[in-house]
Amino acid sequence: xxxxxxxxxxxxxxxxxxxxxxxxxxxxxxxxxxxxxxxxxxxxxxxxxxxxxxxxxxxxxxxxxxxxxxxxxxxxxxxxxxxxxxxxxxxxxxxxxxxxxxxxxxxxxxxxxxxxxxxxxxxxxxxxxxxxxxxxxxxxxxxxxxxxxxxxxxxxxxxxxxxxxxxxxxxxxxxxxxxxxxxxxxxxxxxxxxxxxxxxxxxxxxxxxxxxxxxxxxxxxxxxxxxxxxxxxxxxxxxxxxxxxxxxxxxxxxxxxxxxxxxxxxxxxxxxxxxxxxxxxxxxxxxxxxxxxxxxxxxxxxxxxxxxxxxxxxxxxxxxxxxxxxxxxxxxxxxxxxxxxxxxxxxxxxxxxxxxxxxxxxxxxxxxxxxxxxxxxxxxxxxxxxxxxxxxxxxxxxxxxxxxxxxxxxxxxxxxxxxxxxxxxxxxxxxxxxxxxxxxxxxxxxxxxxxxxxxxx
Amino acid sequence: xxxxxxxxxxxxxxxxxxxxxxxxxxxxxxxxxxxxxxxxxxxxxxxxxxxxxxxxxxxxxxxxxxxxxxxxxxxxxxxxxxxxxxxxxxxxxxxxxxxxxxxxxxxxxxxxxxxxxxxxxxxxxxxxxxxxxxxxxxxxxxxxxxxxxxxxxxxxxxxxxxxxxxxxxxxxxxxxxxxxxxxxxxxxxxxxxxxxxxxxxxxxxxxxxxxxxxxxxxxxxxxxxxxxxxxxxxxxxxxxxxxxxxxxxxxxxxxxxxxxxxxxxxxxxxxxxxxxxxxxxxxxxxxxxxxxxxxxxxxxxxxxxxxxxxxxxxxxxxxxxxxxxxxxxxxxxxxxxxxxxxxxxxxxxxxxxxxxxxxxxxxxxxxxxxxx
Numbered sequence: 001x002x003x004x005x006x007x008x009x010x011x012x013x014x015x016x017x018x019x020x021x022x023x024x025x026x027x028x029x030x031x032x033x034x035x036x037x038x039x040x041x042x043x044x045x046x047x048x049x050x051x052x053x054x055x056x057x058x059x060x061x062x063x064x065x066x067x068x069x070x071x072x073x074x075x076x077x078x079x080x081x082x083x084x085x086x087x088x089x090x091x092x093x094x095x096x097x098x099x100x101x102x103x104x105x106x107x108x109x110x111x112x113x114x115x116x117x118x119x120x121x122x123x124x125x126x127x128x129x130x131x132x133x134x135x136x137x138x139x140x141x142x143x144x145x146x147x148x149x150x151x152x153x154x155x156x157x158x159x160x161x162x163x164x165x166x167x168x169x170x171x172x173x174x175x176x177x178x179x180x181x182x183x184x185x186x187x188x189x190x191x192x193x194x195x196x197x198x199x200x201x202x203x204x205x206x207x208x209x210x211x212x213x214x215x216x217x218x219x220x221x222x223x224x225x226x227x228x229x230x231x232x233x234x235x236x237x238x239x240x241x242x243x244x245x246x247x248x249x250x251x252x253x254x255x256x257x258x259x260x261x262x263x264x265x266x267x268x269x270x271x272x273x274x275x276x277x278x279x280x281x282x283x284x285x286x287x288x289x290x291x292x293x294x295x296x297x298x299x300x301x302x303x304x305x306x307x308x309x310x311x312x313x314x315x316x317x318x319x320x321x322x323x324x325x326x327x328x329x330x331x332x333x334x335x336x337x338x339x340x341x342x343x344x345x346x347x348x349x350x351x352x353x354x355x356x357x358x359x360x361x362x363x364x365x366x367x368x369x370x371x372x373x374x375x376x377x378x379x380x381x382x383x384x385x386x387x388x389x390x391x392x393x394x395x396x397x398x399x400x401x402x403x404x405x406x407x408x409x410x411x412x413x414x415x416x417x418x419x420x421x422x423x424x425x426x427x428x429x430x431x432x433x434x435x436x437x438x439x440x441x442x443x444x445x446x447x448x449x450x451x452x453x454x455x456x457x
Numbered sequence: 458x459x460x461x462x463x464x465x466x467x468x469x470x471x472x473x474x475x476x477x478x479x480x481x482x483x484x485x486x487x488x489x490x491x492x493x494x495x496x497x498x499x500x501x502x503x504x505x506x507x508x509x510x511x512x513x514x515x516x517x518x519x520x521x522x523x524x525x526x527x528x529x530x531x532x533x534x535x536x537x538x539x540x541x542x543x544x545x546x547x548x549x550x551x552x553x554x555x556x557x558x559x560x561x562x563x564x565x566x567x568x569x570x571x572x573x574x575x576x577x578x579x580x581x582x583x584x585x586x587x588x589x590x591x592x593x594x595x596x597x598x599x600x601x602x603x604x605x606x607x608x609x610x611x612x613x614x615x616x617x618x619x620x621x622x623x624x625x626x627x628x629x630x631x632x633x634x635x636x637x638x639x640x641x642x643x644x645x646x647x648x649x650x651x652x653x654x655x656x657x658x659x660x661x662x663x664x665x666x667x668x669x670x671x672x673x674x675x676x677x678x679x680x681x682x683x684x685x686x687x688x689x690x691x692x693x694x695x696x697x698x699x700x701x702x703x704x705x706x707x708x709x710x711x712x713x714x715x716x717x718x719x720x721x722x723x724x725x726x727x728x729x730x731x732x733x734x735x736x737x738x739x740x741x742x743x744x745x746x747x748x749x750x751x752x753x754x755x756x757x758x759x760x761x762x763x764x765x766x767x768x769x770x771x772x773x774x775x776x777x778x779x780x781x782x783x784x785x786x787x788x789x790x791x792x793x794x795x796x797x798x799x800x801x802x803x804x805x806x807x808x809x810x811x812x813x814x815x816x817x818x819x820x821x822x823x824x825x826x827x828x829x
Contacts, residue, residue, distance in 0.1 A: 015492065234825035313491045335492065338485050345481030346499040354495035359703045360504050361495060377484040379497025380477055380570050383614025386501060387765045388707060401765060402814050417818040425489075432490045436498050437614070442489035 004195070005229045007216030009395040011357055011430055013159040015313060016370040019266040019275045019331070021166045027280040027288035032075050033083075033092040033324035034060055034283055039130055040139045041453055044071070044090045052079045057104035057126055057259035060093045069140060072127025074261035074282045076102040092324065097281075103258040111177050111254050116184045123250070126259050130327065131246035135227060135239050136421035137449050147240045149231070150186040154203050154244060155194040157221030158312040158429075160268035160275075162330045164244050165201045167264035167277060172202045174251030175244070181254045183208050186240065192226040219395065224427045228396045233421045245330045249282075263330060267292060269313070270372040271306045271334040284325045286310075286332070293334060298353050298372050301336045307375055309333040314429035315442070338376025346379070354378070357434045358389070382437040393430035398422060400431055404441060407448030412455050420448055470564040474571035502573045504705050508696035509580050509755065515692040516685030517541035520588050520644050523682055527646040544644045545685060548583035551592050555599045556582075563608045574613030574620075574761075575603065581621040581755060584686025585748065585796075586628060587641035594632050598624040618803045619762045622796050629796065637792065642682035651682040655747040655785065655792045663738045676745045687751040690744070697754040706758035709767065710774040714753040717778025718743055725786050735786055743782055752795035753778070757802070764806040766813040773809055777802045 036044035043064040048054060054073045063069040073095050081094035108114065108122055120143050123129040134141035141147065155164055168175065183189055189208060195215030198204060204211070212230055214220040223241045227233060242250070245263055252260050261282035268275040273294035280288065286308045293306050309316035310326040313333045317326055325332065345351065355363050355371040363369070390400040398419040406414035425442040432441040476482070478499075486493060521537025521544075524530075532540065556579045564571040582599060606623030607616045629636045639650040654676055657663065664672040675681055679689025687693075700706035722740025729736035743749055757763060757777050764773035777798050784794025791797065 013492070232821075232824065234821070236825070307491065309491055315489075316491065318491065333491075339483045341483050342481040343479065345495075346497055347503065351495060356494050356496045358494065358496040358501075360500045360705065373492040375485040375491050376481070376493070377486055378481060378493050378495045379499065380482065380484070382498050382570075382572060383612065385498055385574075385614045386705075386760050388760060388767070388770075389704075391767065397817065397820075399766065399814055399817060402810075417821065418814070419821060429490050433492065434494045434496070436494070436496050436501050438493060438497065440487075440489045 003212040003230065005212060005214050005226075006195075007214060007220045007225070007229070007395040009392055010157075010217035010219055011393050011434070012157070012217045013313070013373075013433065014355055014368075014370050015159050015270065015335075015373045017269040017272050017275045017334075018160060018370075019162070019268040019277060021163060022276045023264070024267070024274060024276040024278055024292070027278050027284055029097060029281065029284040029288055031080060031094050031096050031285055032073075032281055032283035033081075033094045033285070034071055034073065035092050035324060035326065036061065036071070036090050038327040039071075040137070041450070042140070046082065046090065046093070048079045048093070050079055050082055053077070054079060054095060055102050055104040056261070057106065059127065060095070061090070063140070066142070068124050068143060069129055070124060070127045071130060072104075072259060074259070076100075094324075103260070106253070106257045106259075108254060108257050111181050114181060114184060114254070119181055119184050122254070126253055128246075128250050128253055128259065131250060132240050132242050133328075135224065135233055135241060135424070136237075137453055138424035139453070141238070141240060145238060147186055147238050149188040149190060150182060150240045150242065151190045151192070151223050151227050151230070152209070152242055152244060152247060153192045153221050153223040153226055154201065155192070155197070155221045156312075156330075157194070157218040158314055158331075159218065160266065160331060160333050161221070161312050162245075162264070162266035162277070165197055165203075167266070167330070168244060168248055169202050171248040171251070172206070174248045174255060175203070176206055176208075176251070177255050178247045178251030179206060179208050182242075182250070190226075190230055192221070192223070192230075194221065216395065219393075219427060219430060222426055224422065224424055225395055228398075228422055232397075235416060235421060237421070243328055243330070246328070265325065265329070266331040267334070268331065269309075269334040270296070270374075271336055280325070282325065282327060286319060286321055286323050286325070289332060289334075290321055296372075297336055300340050300342055300353070301338070301372065301374055304339060304374065305337045307335050307337050309335065313373070314433060315426045336372070336374035338374030338378075340376070342376075357393070358436070377438050379436065379438050381439060384437055384439065386436050389434055389436070390431040393434055394427070396422065396427065400428065403448075404428075404444050407444050407451070410451055412451065415448055415452065420452055424449065468565070470569065470571055471561045474561065474564070477570070499573050501705055502576045504699065504703050505577045505755075506580050508699040508705075509577075509584065509686070511692035511695040512584060512686040512689060512751065513545075513580075515679055515689040516584060517545055519679055519688055520544050520685060522680060523643045523651065524645045527643045527649045527651060540645070541685075544588055545583055547592055548586070548588075548590070548595060549579075551595050552579045552582045552599055555596045556603050559600060559603045559608065563604075563612070567612075569612065572613035574607070578602070578607075578620045578624075581686070582624050585621065585625050585684045585751070587636060588644045588685055589641045590628070590635055594628065594635060597631075598627045601627045614761055616761060617807075618800055619756055619759050622756055622800055622803075625796050626800060642684075653683045653747065653792070654681055658738055658742075658746065659735060659785075659789060659792050661733050661735055663735075663742065665739065673742070673745070676742075684748065684751075687748040690750045693750045693754050700754065700758070706754070707760070707763070707770055709770040710758045710763055710777075711753050713771045713774030714757050714778040715744060717775035717780075718749060718753075718782055719778070720775075721779040721782035725782065738786075740782075743785065747785075747793045748795040749781060752781070752799055756795075756799050762803040762806065764809045764813075766810050769806070769809040769813045773802055773806055776805075 075097040080096040083092040191209040403418040520541030602624035606620040780798035781794040
């Protein structure tokens, strides 16, 4: 019997530019980048210098605290830039790609014969270990600790997210290889399916996993929400999570011995002329999709620039038009920078160009309408006032405001008691979206996790 | 939230407030979610103000109507409205000028943006004081409420008690002769004694369905002496519908307050020694008398000072309703119990929430132990 879990709370944000299931082009980036900033609490140590030649799978930098955790190049070529920020913080390692990718070969036993130790050391050496994240905290796990279980979400419910059923339909075999290999390390693998597509999805035939079906709006696809409903994390527990496209890359690696970081990425959002999918490589440059932008904006947004977001509009990173795709991201969202004034905005009775989850406006009259959303904050930052709203989009047995206040007070015991182990930033993204007080809630959660990591280290 | 860098002029906050009042600023998201809902606190507050308008309009009419009745003149509808408007206008001027003045000054001192919370508080205060209140006393009460009821805690969102009720409580204890009794409710007629139905009921003089259905209907419509906003149950119900539909106020609190009031009312009925005692007044009549309806809809539901957990809201509302009836029926000193019981439950709301949250914590601990 497969678990069927119905989630009532949540919201599918009606933003325009949902990617259609078509491959628009293949992007060959001249340079790609690996960004240490994609990995929480990583202190990187460089292993290359500018001008060095690397292969796909050669190490670029590693974790100073755990040197065995390596980060490798997705392409072959020459290291062409080491970008540092304030206090010489390492931001990006850029590699100028060769026209033909040359792969570093890893000598691996056959997937059937591989042992747990070999799996871990192969992942560490190939730089694919960081594909795995641990809960609590959402960090790269310690290779010496075995987790309780591995959780995989088989769908992404975030706005404008990639449709895994489509982009990974030819990767089922690789995913199966990855699952079989990883099952040597973890005893239990959970796989979350979307109730809408669970019968038609190519993944429902995977073996060696326990399926759970989730029915509901976003964040039903968030792996943290799924864990919370299947087997919530307690103090002292540790589980792993892997993004599905990453899992396919791991499978490819175990099948071929090559670090092949090619991805299919969704490009969506109101500023994309033809929303769809592109084939590219992990760490591709946004300049490859610069020609996909449009000027189809609302009156107010005229003249405003495009914001390039690596990831979805709730949790992604603003990387700029010359930035690079994040390590974990499989979608790019282009929205308008909302740096305009709106006269009498909040006082208008009708505001048909803007969406609101609350019934204080009239968006509920047009449930099918999609909106050209932008990055305007739509108000000023205030203290917590409408504290009863967050629970409507937060499908976990946690009191969000109490947890947030415990974090603001830096009360470690309270944070632990109120469930900090069960959440990461993305779980609070919708709370942040609907918040009339415009508080940066994900930043608060991030601070809480940092405090916990520091305290528990 | 975050402290802004201080700029030169002492009117920065004020200028900023007026600018953002007229147009939504061009701030963009820096961290976290890149898109944000277009609902902001200004919108939330303006919805509450809109929901209060029916009670205000009816209050204006009722001031004129009561005056007309007491003075024995023969005023037309518009004359009564005009009379009421002229009477309530100074109250609003004082409420907003004093209240917003303090808000702007404290925002400037702290280097914050001006909060919009006072838009609602300033709208409510004139609706819950007697129309004959001297303006200087009202100004004192407003200043007391805004400074000691709100700003000392850190402004909107941080206060423990409902600021409008703090203003009323201040008046009630500091200037009782202007706040209760029979002489304060009807405007413009010196020495006229117009008791509110609550005061009448307290001496055992209340209508029943059998002998006073007219006066019951008048209480429901609101044609009785009392604070301008509190008399008309119909107007309050319109406001309640707006608040519930827009999701601004919690229907759970409104419903549980009514349930709490009815439960305690019926309990009183059950123990009433004889049918003429105050205890025997039909329970449902409490709901349309005095400030019960207004308090349940507009005051108890304040999201900052009410209980914030969903379970807590049921308990919080129920106790407000029950305590109101206890205060009304068993305490001859105070004919109206709504204000005090809301303030009392405001005080206890964090305790109620603490218990509810503690249960969540216990469950989490239990789960962890089972798993080990």
